[in-house]
Amino acid sequence: xxxxxxxxxxxxxxxxxxxxxxxxxxxxxxxxxxxxxxxxxxxxxxxxxxxxxxxxxxxxxxxxxxxxxxxxxxxxxxxxxxxxxxxxxxxxxxxxxxxxxxxxxxxxxxxxxxxxxxxxxxxxxxxxxxxxxxxxxxxxxxxxxxxxxxxxxxxxxxxxxxxxxxxxxxxxxxxxxxxxxxxxxxxxxxxxxxxxxxxxxxxxxxxxxxxxxxxxxxxxxxxxxxxxxxxxxxxxxxxxxxxxxxxxxxxxxxxxxxxxxxxxxxxxxxxxxxxxxxxxxxxxxxxxxxxxxxxxxxxxxxxxx
Numbered sequence: 001x002x003x004x005x006x007x008x009x010x011x012x013x014x015x016x017x018x019x020x021x022x023x024x025x026x027x028x029x030x031x032x033x034x035x036x037x038x039x040x041x042x043x044x045x046x047x048x049x050x051x052x053x054x055x056x057x058x059x060x061x062x063x064x065x066x067x068x069x070x071x072x073x074x075x076x077x078x079x080x081x082x083x084x085x086x087x088x089x090x091x092x093x094x095x096x097x098x099x100x101x102x103x104x105x106x107x108x109x110x111x112x113x114x115x116x117x118x119x120x121x122x123x124x125x126x127x128x129x130x131x132x133x134x135x136x137x138x139x140x141x142x143x144x145x146x147x148x149x150x151x152x153x154x155x156x157x158x159x160x161x162x163x164x165x166x167x168x169x170x171x172x173x174x175x176x177x178x179x180x181x182x183x184x185x186x187x188x189x190x191x192x193x194x195x196x197x198x199x200x201x202x203x204x205x206x207x208x209x210x211x212x213x214x215x216x217x218x219x220x221x222x223x224x225x226x227x228x229x230x231x232x233x234x235x236x237x238x239x240x241x242x243x244x245x246x247x248x249x250x251x252x253x254x255x256x257x258x259x260x261x262x263x264x265x266x267x268x269x270x271x272x273x274x275x276x277x278x279x280x281x282x283x284x285x286x287x288x289x290x291x292x293x294x295x296x297x298x299x300x301x302x303x304x305x
Contacts, residue, residue: 009126012036012053014044014070015088016062020111024057027115041065045073048080055126057118060089060100060108068103075104076176081157084125088113145226148217153184162226165209169201183211183224191222234302241301244285251278255291256298 011033013024018039025035036053038044042065044056056074060067067087074080087100087108100108106125109118145165147158155177158166170177178184182199191197191213198212210227217223239249247268254264261272261279268275282294 008032008034009055009122010034010036010051010053011122012038012044012047012056014038014041014056014062014067015059016040017059020059020088020113024113031119041067041070041073044070048074048077052079053083055122055129056083056085058085058087058105060087060096068099071100071103071105072176076154076172081155082129084129086118086121086125145228146214147211147224147226148221149179149183149187149224150220151187151222153179153187155179156221158226165203165226165228169203169209179224180211183213186213187222192216237301238298242282242286242297244282248278248282248285251275252282252294252298253302255279255282256295256302258295 009032011028013021013028013035014037015021015024016039021037021039025037028035036047036051038047040062044058045065056071058067058071062070065073067089071085071087074083074085084107085103085105087105088111089096089100089108090111097108106128107121109121145159145162147162147166148156150156155166155170166177170179172178179187180199180201183197186197192215196213198210200208200210203209208228211224212227213222214225215223235246235249235253238244238252239246242249242252244252250268251264254267259267261275264270264275265272270278279291279294283289286294286297288294288297
């Protein structure tokens with residue numbers, strides 16, 4: 001019986017020492033991982049634009065962009081915020097360990113590296129990262145627009161649906177997305193003891209977005225829910241969402257409210273035959289076959305948060 005296929009972990013090793021790169025590449029590949037290498041911070045930042053590793057081993061002290069700054073920039077990307085970074089350093093002073101953790105690292109190992117210890121830490125942090133990603137994916141698939149920020153108001157992570165809405169509206173600082181000014185002010189005055197907060201911002205497509213605090217996820221993690229506040233009427237919402245004509249949106253609205261073709265015709269001043277023609281176009285555009293499906297899809301849009 002063939003062994004089940006095992007997904008190979010992708011490990012990015014960032015170190016300016018050829019000896020360290022060679023040593024870790026051989027050990028990690030022998031352990032079944034796919035290894036990417038970068039000899040400096042700039043090369044690592046360019047590499048992750050093309051490929052996302054599962055975990056990163058980062059040398060703390062390198063010429064040019066050091067490991068601390070490289071980690072900060074990596075964590076500024078929502079696509080990489082979930083990737084664990086383990087620092088490798090010969091520096092055992094507390095200040096350097098703290099710098100690595102403040103930059104976004106999850107752990108550190110000291111050189112010379114003990115492979116058994118390193119592999120154990122990699123396993124733990126990969127498991128934690130995948131558990132967190134699974135939870136966020138579940139939230140996203142359920143249509144939840146959620147995000148988290150740290151105490152400085154920098155975006156730590158967001159579900160993909162929320163990220164799509166936020167990508168064009170949040171300001172950036174030092175490579176990280178910043179929450180809107182009302183949220184930043186709220187954090188400065190001692191959130192969450194300062195009471196509830198809601199920030200409203202306008203998106204380029206005309207939508208209004210509301211960001212509301214819903215609780216703390218960790219010592220320095222504030223959770224927020226994003227909702228779309230659409231001032232448009234229900235017909236316009238259906239028209240924009242399904243890319244139908246204005247008249248088709250009107251017909252779809254009344255179908256969602258359980259009206260018959262005759263009722264819809266009387267309301268809109270159309271013959272039942274014309275209403276039926278509009279329904280045929282609606283079914284085709286929505287990729288459905290019957291009235292019940294059309295009503296269910298329309299109500300899903302009209303009742304969405």
